[in-house]
Amino acid sequence: MDKLHALDAFSALGQETRLDVFRLLIQAGPEGMLAGEIGEALSVRQNTMSANLAILTQAGLIRPVREGRAIRYFADMEGVKGLLAFLLEDCCGGRKALCQPVIDKLACGC
Template identity: 70%
Template sequence: MDKTQTLEALAALSQETRLDVFRLLVQVGREGMAAGEVGERLGVRQNTMSANLSVLAHAGLIRSTREGRSIRYFADMAGVQGLLGFLMENCCGGAPEMCQPVIAKLTCGC
């Protein structure tokens, strides 16, 4: 991910509903969630949810697959990895032990 893509991803996440959607999709993992269910879970109207999902997809943070008349959304972990990689590039001035708490937090809090 480059600087422009990173700024787009951060801008997408800087809105409350989109951040909630992204975090929800990260939480549900590989099974993803249908667009309607995302909206219901977060209490967001369909047209508003559709716009927010589009912004997140364009930023490379989520992906979707069509299932009949429904669309299922997933966190795009490659996009997340790219974003975090860009933000953490050259981390800690050559002292990798300083990054360990951050890495531990990213790996399910272990």
């Protein structure tokens, strides 16, 4: 992940509702959640939720999957891994290989 992509991700997470959505989808795990379920869980109107979901998707932090007329959202664990790798790329004296197991464990993809 490059610096501009990381800034997009941080910007997306820098708003309360979007941070709540992201954390909720991390908790939901591999089942993800339908857009309406997310809105209900967070008490956010559909049009507001739609805009926030679009921003998180564009930032590479969540991914949508269409299920008929509904859309199910999942935390994009590859995006999470990329963000963690960006944050930790200079750890351990710049030896990324030492930090990679930590990144892999944190972004389990489960």
